Amino acid sequence: MGSLSASYFERAQEVIPGGVNSPVRAFKSVGGSPLFIQSAKGAYLKDVDGKEYIDLIGSWGPMLFGQAHPSIENAVREALSNGFSFGAPSYNEVLIAEKIVSMIPSIEKVRLVNSGTEATMAAIRLARAYTNRDKIIKFEGCYHGHGDSFLIAAGSGVATLGTPDSPGVTVSTAKDTLTAIYNDLASLELLFKANPNSISAVILEPVVGNMGLVIPEPGFIEGIQQLCQTHGSLLIFDEVMTGFRLSSSGYQGLTQIQPDLTTLGKIIGGGLPVGAYGGKAEIMNMIAPAGPVYQAGTLSGNPLATTAGLAMLNLITNHPEVYQALNQKGEFLAEGIRQQLKDLQIDGFVNQIGSMFTLFFTNIAVKNFSDAKTSDTAKFGVYFREMLNQGVYLPPSQFESWFLSAALDQSHLDHILKASRIALEKTLGA
Ligand code: HOZ
Numbered sequence: 001m002g003s004l005s006a007s008y009f010e011r012a013q014e015v016i017p018g019g020v021n022s023p024v025r026a027f028k029s030v031g032g033s034p035l036f037i038q039s040a041k042g043a044y045l046k047d048v049d050g051k052e053y054i055d056l057i058g059s060w061g062p063m064l065f066g067q068a069h070p071s072i073e074n075a076v077r078e079a080l081s082n083g084f085s086f087g088a089p090s091y092n093e094v095l096i097a098e099k100i101v102s103m104i105p106s107i108e109k110v111r112l113v114n115s116g117t118e119a120t121m122a123a124i125r126l127a128r129a130y131t132n133r134d135k136i137i138k139f140e141g142c143y144h145g146h147g148d149s150f151l152i153a154a155g156s157g158v159a160t161l162g163t164p165d166s167p168g169v170t171v172s173t174a175k176d177t178l179t180a181i182y183n184d185l186a187s188l189e190l191l192f193k194a195n196p197n198s199i200s201a202v203i204l205e206p207v208v209g210n211m212g213l214v215i216p217e218p219g220f221i222e223g224i225q226q227l228c229q230t231h232g233s234l235l236i237f238d239e240v241m242t243g244f245r246l247s248s249s250g251y252q253g254l255t256q257i258q259p260d261l262t263t264l265g266k267i268i269g270g271g272l273p274v275g276a277y278g279g280k281a282e283i284m285n286m287i288a289p290a291g292p293v294y295q296a297g298t299l300s301g302n303p304l305a306t307t308a309g310l311a312m313l314n315l316i317t318n319h320p321e322v323y324q325a326l327n328q329k330g331e332f333l334a335e336g337i338r339q340q341l342k343d344l345q346i347d348g349f350v351n352q353i354g355s356m357f358t359l360f361f362t363n364i365a366v367k368n369f370s371d372a373k374t375s376d377t378a379k380f381g382v383y384f385r386e387m388l389n390q391g392v393y394l395p396p397s398q399f400e401s402w403f404l405s406a407a408l409d410q411s412h413l414d415h416i417l418k419a420s421r422i423a424l425e426k427t428l429g430a
Contacts, residue, residue, distance in 0.1 A: 004036070005035045005048055005049060009036070020034065027396045029381065029396070030397065031381045034396070035047040035048075040055065040067035040068060043408050043412050045067070045393055052391065053391050054391060056393060056395070056403060056404065057393060059266065061245055061265075061267055062266040062269070063271060064326075064406060065315055066408075067407070069315065071314070072270045072315070074311075075307050075310070075311035076272075076304055076307055079304055080304070084302075084303065085298070085299060085303065086303060090301065092303060092306035093301040095310055096310050096313070097110050100264070103248055103313065103317070104249045104278070105252075105258060106258035107262055107278035108280055108284065110278030110284070111276065111287055112301045112306070113274075113275040113297055114305075115275045116144075116263060116266065117144075117275070118275050118297070119145075119240065120145050120263050123201075123236050123261050125295065126293050127200045127201035127234045127261065129292070131200040131234060133233075134176050135195055136199070136200055137179070137192075138150060138153070138178075138203050138204065139208075140180070140181055141153065141155040141369025141372060142182065142203075142204055142205045142208055142211070143205070144203060145240075148173045149176065150177070151165060151166040152165055153369070155211040156400065157397070178195065180202075182367070182369060184368065188224060196231075197232070201233055201236050201260075201261075202228055202236065205237075205238045205239075206237050206239070206251040206252070209401035210400065210401075212358035212372050213353065213356050214369075214371075217367065228260075234261060237250070239264055240263055240265035240275070243265070244268070245403070248316050261277060261278070261280075262277065268309040270311055271312075272302075272305040272308045273299075274302075323354060326355035326406060327355070329355065329408055329413060330352045333413060334357060340417070340420060340421050340424050344424050346424055347363035348361055349362055349364065351366055355403060355405070356401045356402070356404075357402045360375045361377075361383070362374045372398075379430060383423045383424065383426070383427050386426045387423045390415075390418070390419030390423065391419065392415070392419045
């Protein structure tokens with residue numbers, strides 16, 4: 001008898017393009033049929049057929065303390081009785097903005113939106129208005145949501161499906177997006193030289209989650225900042241994945257580098273739909289109604305989302321030890337899997353920082369998108385399906401980061417390693 005997930009997917013394909021509301025979920029690059037999730041708690045996801053999985057997606061970042069943490073759940077339950085959407089200011093918006101400003105030193109003012117995509121689209125509009133220049137530079141394989149300007153050499157689902165650029169993006173939009181190579185300062189310098197006085201901003205995921213996890217080489221981010229300063233361009237950190245995940249002030253908290261603008265998402269809603277962009281007051285004051293750059297939204301600052309986000313940020317400030325514990329878990333898994341690759345003589349490379357992690361099926365060190373694309377995605381598919389079989393739910397793509405949570409205890413980590421050994425053995429015959 002077929003599974004409920006399979007039958008739901010069949011029905012979904014009749015009424016939803018591809019049967020999913022976000023492409024990576026469709027399991028297209030890993031094979032099989034996507035699982036429909038019934039519920040999630042702590043370290044686990046449970047599908048509609050009643051099978052439980054250790055959750056290594058964590059809703060793509062926000063579930064730092066595991067799924068449905070009681071502090072967040074209780075706060076949202078309490079807020080529910082006060083109504084769900086006002087279309088007018090509410091006090092929580094002030095509280096969460098104050099909290100974000102107090103936690104991330106480069107952010108003096110912040111505007112809430114509903115997703116990371118909205119945040120990045122608004123941030124580049126603002127950068128263009130502030131500098132009075134049209135072009136932006138992004139890095140190949142970085143993904144900044146599905147705004148037209150970013151669907152050029154994009155990572156994540158675009159890389160997963162192998163579509164380099166999306167139809168529907170106009171030629172004139174595409175020509176204003178230039179792409180450099182991640183971890184290659186010379187490629188960025190060339191673009192600056194070839195386009196004098198026309199680059200409004202450089203946007204990047206300082207630690208990349210969307211070509212699989214890729215980590216900046218020493219000096220790379222500092223070099224970008226220097227080039228931006230020399231050429232009068234803004235530096236935008238897209239910390240939708242890394243914000244509040246790598247430290248209580250995101251990636252920038254690990255380095256003390258202060259970008260001009262930062263985009264945030266997911267985690268500041270505790271998993272509810274939220275995004276934000278913020279930075280220097282002088283720049284942010286250009287946004288309407290303080291200034292002329294328009295950006296708006298009925299659901300921006302939604303009372304339930306801000307309640308969940310505040311509860312999440314309070315959890316973080318009350319538990320600063322969470323980052324060290326997560327890093328230990330990350331290192332334990334990374335070392336364990338590296339050892340398995342060695343024992344089984346399998347070509348593989350593991351990138352890990354804190355609670356973010358990717359196993360690439362390639363024999364080279366992965367430092368940029370071209371490196372990531374040398375991965376054997378068919379082998380990843382075999383590995384993914386066996387991990388699922390063993391009760392571990394990984395992101396269904398070679399080009400995504402895995403996300404660990406504080407809800408994982410030693411028994412979960414041991415289970416993941418045991419499953420990984422079995423899954424790696426499966427790839428040997430594949
Ligand atoms: N773009 C998201 C991660 N890179 C995937 C979102 C989803 O499919 O839920």
